Amino acid sequence: MTHETGRRRFFTRALAGISALSLAGCDKLSQSESFTKLLSTGESLSKNAHRLVSRKSMAQEFSEADMSPSFRSNGTSMPNSVDYQVLVETGFADWALEVSGLVAQPQKFTLAQLQALPSRTQITRHDCVEGWSAIGKWKGVRLHEVLSRVQPSENARYVVFHCADPMEEDGTNHYYESIDMEDANHTQTLLAYELNGETLPVKNGAPIRLRVERQLGYKQAKYIMRIELVDSFEHIAGGKGGYWEDTGYEWYAGI
Amino acid sequence: MASALTAKSELIYRHTIPIRIMHWTNVICFTVLLMSGLNIFNAHPALNLGKSSYNNLAPILELKAAKLQTGELIGKTNILGVEFNTTGVLGASNNSNGELISRGFPSWATIPGPQWLAMARHWHFFFAWLFVINGFCYLTYSFLTKHVQRDLLTTRSDRASIWQSIKDHLHFRHATGEEAKRYNVLQKIAYLSVIFILLPLVILMGWAMSPFMDSLIPGWVDLFGGRQTARTIHFIVAWLLVAFVSIHVFEVIITGLWNNIRSMITGKYRVDTNQPIKKDNEKAAGEKP
Structure with missing residues (x-):
C-alpha cells in the first residue's frame, strides 16, 4: 500500500511539474529554429495533399444576396508613398503594370489595356488568416490572359507581385506576394480592377489587386505595381515569397 | 496483507499497447490543438x-x-x-x-503564450495532421481487432440499464467485480459520441475554414450554415470535447486514479472482487488478446 501511495504522490507531482514546464517549453520551442522547421512540415503536408486531391477545383461563387454590405479593408488602406498618392490624384492615368522576369516578351499594360482584355466577374469569399471573412464581387482580367501575352519561359516557377505600399514607417519594405504557375493560371485568378460593381477603391487595393481564391487574404496582394516571373524567390526581400511569409506565415495559404 | 489483496482483487490486462500509445498521443494532440486554437481565435475573438x-x-x-x-x-x-x-x-x-x-483568452491558456498567430498556426496544423493520422490509426485498429464491436457498442442489456447507470453515476457508485471489467453504458455512449460525432465534426469544421478545402465541393460548407458558422461550430465542439475530458478525468480520479492511470500506461487494471471468483485464472487469461 505505501508503495502505491508513494507512486501516486510521485505521479501527482510529476503531472503538476510537467504541465508547468511544458507551457514554458512550448514557448521555448517556438523560438527554436529546428522545431519550427519540424512544425512547418504540416504546411508542406497540407500543400502536397491539396495539390494531390485537386489542382483545378473552383472556389465557391456566391449570389449577390450573400455579398457583405461593405467590403472590409485590412492592412494598408492608403499606401504611405508620395509616388502612389500622385497616381491616385491623376486617376492612375500614368500607371502601367510592368510584367517582366522570366518571360519572352516583357510588356507594360496600362489600366485601359488591362480593362480591354477579356474579363471575368466572380462573387467570392475573402478569408482572412485572422478568422473573419467577407464576400465581394470582383471583376478583372484573368492573370492567365496577361501571362499568355508575355509568354513565360519554361523555367518560370513563380509569379511575384510587387506592391506600392511600404510596410515600414520610413517608406521601405514594400508589400509583395508570390504564387506558383498552377495558381497563376487558375480560372479564378484575377487582376481585379472592380469591386462590387465599382472601380476598385484605394482602401481595397486600387488600381489592381490579386484574387487567388483558394488561398487566404494575405495572398491577395493590393496596389500591384510590377509583376515578375522567377524560378525562385529566395533573392527577394526576406526570401520567403511574401511580406507576411517573411514574418513567419505560411507561403501556402490554402488553410 | 498480500494474500488478502489477491483474494479480493485481480489484475487484468485492460488496454493493449497500440491503444495506450494512441491514447497518450491523442492527449498531447488535443491539448496543443486546443491551446494553439485559442491563440488563433484571439486574432479575431x-x-x-x-x-x-x-x-x-x-x-x-x-x-x-x-x-x-x-x-x-x-x-x-x-x-x-x-x-x-x-x-x-x-x-x-x-x-x-x-x-x-x-x-x-489569457496567455496561460494559449500556445504560444504571447499573441503570435503565425506560430500558433504552425503548432495547430502540425498537431492537426498528427491528430488525424492518429485517429485514422485508432479507427482502423479498433475495427480490425473488434475493439469497437466488443467493448464500445452498447448491448441490449446496456440500453435497458441506462436509467440505473445514470443513478449510479449521480451517486458516484462504481462497478466492482465482473462489471468493472467492461465499460458501463454511459461510458460507452460518451466514448462513441466523442469518437464518431464530436471528433469527426471538429475536423470537418476545421476543413470548412480552409479556402482550398471549400473548393473541393463548392457549397458543401453551406450545409453547416456557411463558413463562419462552421468556425463557430469548430469552437463549440472544441469546448464540448473539453467538457468530455473534464468528466473523463473526474471519473478517472474518483474510480481510482492510480489504478486507471496504470491501466493506460502498463495496461494492467486491478478489479476488486467482493466474492471469491470462480475460474479465476481462466477469466484473467480470457481478457488477454
Whole structure:
C-alpha cells in the first residue's frame, strides 16, 4: 500500500511539474529554429495533399444576396508613398503594370489595356488568416490572359507581385506576394480592377489587386505595381515569397 | 496483507499497447490543438453565424477590451448580447510583464503564450495532421481487432440499464467485480459520441475554414450554415470535447486514479472482487488478446 501511495504522490507531482514546464517549453520551442522547421512540415503536408486531391477545383461563387454590405479593408488602406498618392490624384492615368522576369516578351499594360482584355466577374469569399471573412464581387482580367501575352519561359516557377505600399514607417519594405504557375493560371485568378460593381477603391487595393481564391487574404496582394516571373524567390526581400511569409506565415495559404 | 489483496482483487490486462500509445498521443494532440486554437481565435475573438462575418448578423460571442474614463482597461465578454465583466481572464488579461493588455483568452491558456498567430498556426496544423493520422490509426485498429464491436457498442442489456447507470453515476457508485471489467453504458455512449460525432465534426469544421478545402465541393460548407458558422461550430465542439475530458478525468480520479492511470500506461487494471471468483485464472487469461 505505501508503495502505491508513494507512486501516486510521485505521479501527482510529476503531472503538476510537467504541465508547468511544458507551457514554458512550448514557448521555448517556438523560438527554436529546428522545431519550427519540424512544425512547418504540416504546411508542406497540407500543400502536397491539396495539390494531390485537386489542382483545378473552383472556389465557391456566391449570389449577390450573400455579398457583405461593405467590403472590409485590412492592412494598408492608403499606401504611405508620395509616388502612389500622385497616381491616385491623376486617376492612375500614368500607371502601367510592368510584367517582366522570366518571360519572352516583357510588356507594360496600362489600366485601359488591362480593362480591354477579356474579363471575368466572380462573387467570392475573402478569408482572412485572422478568422473573419467577407464576400465581394470582383471583376478583372484573368492573370492567365496577361501571362499568355508575355509568354513565360519554361523555367518560370513563380509569379511575384510587387506592391506600392511600404510596410515600414520610413517608406521601405514594400508589400509583395508570390504564387506558383498552377495558381497563376487558375480560372479564378484575377487582376481585379472592380469591386462590387465599382472601380476598385484605394482602401481595397486600387488600381489592381490579386484574387487567388483558394488561398487566404494575405495572398491577395493590393496596389500591384510590377509583376515578375522567377524560378525562385529566395533573392527577394526576406526570401520567403511574401511580406507576411517573411514574418513567419505560411507561403501556402490554402488553410 | 498480500494474500488478502489477491483474494479480493485481480489484475487484468485492460488496454493493449497500440491503444495506450494512441491514447497518450491523442492527449498531447488535443491539448496543443486546443491551446494553439485559442491563440488563433484571439486574432479575431468573435464568433459569427453565416457565410461571412459581414452579413448584418451580430456575433454570438465576442471578447473585447474597453478603456474606462479613468484609463483603466477592462475585459468584456459578450454572449448573445449579454455583457459580462471578465477582466483578468477574458477580453483583457496580464502579459508576461504583469501588464493588463487586450487579448481574448489569457496567455496561460494559449500556445504560444504571447499573441503570435503565425506560430500558433504552425503548432495547430502540425498537431492537426498528427491528430488525424492518429485517429485514422485508432479507427482502423479498433475495427480490425473488434475493439469497437466488443467493448464500445452498447448491448441490449446496456440500453435497458441506462436509467440505473445514470443513478449510479449521480451517486458516484462504481462497478466492482465482473462489471468493472467492461465499460458501463454511459461510458460507452460518451466514448462513441466523442469518437464518431464530436471528433469527426471538429475536423470537418476545421476543413470548412480552409479556402482550398471549400473548393473541393463548392457549397458543401453551406450545409453547416456557411463558413463562419462552421468556425463557430469548430469552437463549440472544441469546448464540448473539453467538457468530455473534464468528466473523463473526474471519473478517472474518483474510480481510482492510480489504478486507471496504470491501466493506460502498463495496461494492467486491478478489479476488486467482493466474492471469491470462480475460474479465476481462466477469466484473467480470457481478457488477454
